[in-house]
Amino acid sequence: MKLALSILFLLFAHTVSARVKLPSVIGNNMVLQQQSQAKLWGWAKGNAQVGITTSWNNKEYKVRADAAGNWMVKLVTPVAGGPYQIAFNDGDLVTINNVLIGEVWVCSGQSNMEMPLRGNSSPILNANDIIVNADNPQLRLFTVGRAATLSPQTDCKGQWNESTSETARDFSALAFQFGEMLQKKLRVPVGLIVSSVGGTMIESWMGKSSLDGFPEVKVPVSIDTVKQPYKLPTTLFNGMIAPLLNFDIKGFIWYQGESNRHEPQLYGKLFPVMVADWRRQWQQGELPFYFVQIAPYGSADKSRSGPLLREAQLKAMSIIPNCGMASTMDVGMEKNIHYMNKTIPAHRLGYWALGKTYGIKGIGYNAPLYKSITIDGNKATLSFYFANYLTSFEKPLTLFEIAGKDKIFYPAKAVLKGGQVIVESGQVKVPVAVRYAFKEFVVAELYNNDGLPASSFRTDNWDDIR
Template identity: 45%
Template structure:
């Protein structure tokens, strides 16, 4: 809802016409008034209750219980004047963030773009796009508007977020609100509070190594301040995240910085919400020095899945494009994110939501037997199983042969008679071919903790 700049009572942009509030929660309604100690009253059309608070130094805030999914509703905010919010839905709200593969819209590159755009008539899905802006200090508000999902709005919105939201709406039958706060090219550090990065000597040193860019921010906290902090009062169901490519040059620090992002966001929201993320796709990086920088990012992402609770990881090594860092198959990315949410957040039964994930291994003479979670039976698709390497104590990896044994894989190489470690899909451009029965791909992994490449 656009308010006059002379309005005497005003709300943040996220609280506006067409918005979606999280169902069965305590939604915070907040804003400002030019009368510093004014009494503010809020009424809604989903209840007869009246909610009242008093502004302090011009700022006011209160919590309003929300019902089960439904709408549309009206919210009235009354003081010395009245602000009316119309066409408000109650449903599921997700914060969608990261770099370009989250930001990318259908108009920038999408399989079957015209067909998908024309079919995007979902009035109970709502979009909020956060304007790209960096700030040295934490902001209370940002520009943006809620929009109803239709072809004219979907074509400029995040493709991944849209397909994620469409899958939730289709399966759950409730309104879905999607907040797209992403900026192509950004490393993880700008999305974390500056004080937190600078309090850790290792992370501070790594952040200083990131190359300066004209097109996107690199300094810690600069997007957190302007593109995350303004929404901390807004109740969300969870977060989806697609980022990592821009941290390849300091991949070792991602083992610490990525889990830290999740922890600090949850602390800031005071909510241990689910955090589902996408493992970066294979790509032929022209600036690669070792052809393994992205592999270490994927490994850090896998490590986060295993060590941080209430997280989920989508593997994309089968739907990437070695010559396009922005793969156009965003449909499967969004759907795979939704599988995690449907199974783990919404409790939908009988859904396979993860591909095979490394569980453990046994060394048996010259061979290594690898076991997996999320894999009652493994398949290699239409190709011979590949992308395995093994090494001995010299830490030199050799291509290995591999054979599926039910839900395990046996790996060996004549070059390594006494293996100690195995890796799978551990290069920037690896195209692994290991799947479970549901056709979901196995994550790249390594069994060693060697820092060398």
């Protein structure tokens, strides 16, 4: 009897171990990137042959697992559509259902990306109306479970869900509204993968090798006794980005920087390196990377750390290929870093994706960008890219400052003339430099006719910020 039970147990164990195991990002309700060489991968018994059959073409792909049971296959996805099934068979059949083919975006960063539609200590503007109208079987949502490790992981916690009022409520408010805009405009399935943790610095989201050139960033050798390991370099890349690297996507949206505001110069160096490393590890070329500039916040900090971090992000646009920045100069809150209006930055990211990545004509996505300064007597004339006309929407311009060679800035009178701003002050006879909105908290005044606000900027590069 004992022998029979032992044989039965071994047979059962063999059956379980032989069954194909898939990473959480490959499962029911997922979206695969359309018209791509999409990768599917997982684990099986060592050296087992795995057959994968896709219902959109009824084609079977065969792959043999290595000795450790790892396997991967590339398959060609069709144009957007579905729902489909994908069957995996190594002797035991595993089938995933309700699979769509469409557009997939990874959405990452810290708390203003993580903040769900239900809100937290702060509410989300118009959340209940957004939640009520969230039912959309063509929009799929995946949130990566929080995980901080010192070694790159091959899997993460999470599951794909159809967008409903229930599932959208706990999903990133910003990412949801970005994806909703894309889905409605493109009329194809959209999949959103959110990987975000509040209160984190960019170093947490960077792989170890990408930090080799930064000796000032110390990668820990152990996190066993650390209470908040997700705040340490490399830990979130390893736990929450590495498991996604094989999943083909269309692009990234990113909202992070508040936790790096007191090291703007270092951030300006780290950010392009992180983007380049993510692209290298995804192995899909220069994937679109659209990011939100941190919003104005607070007024007690006299070091100008906020505008300096915004400046570092603004400069990144000229360093990082195929990127774009959404300005939030008009939605920040002086006393709350988690501002309520996530619709505006979500839509501005959507403008970048729709206009630049998908090539839809007529959509403005570039905000006014400072181009040059010309001095004539006591007046400074500023010119801009992406602004044939500038506007303040009939409100006075109060955020310009002007300085002479003494580097002392005075409030300036500013007048719009087409796509230029003419700035002067009776206290500055020979202007040398102009700044706009270069403070911790401001509310935007300068826009182009697409309603996009100019970033804070300065024409000088003086280290002595006053």
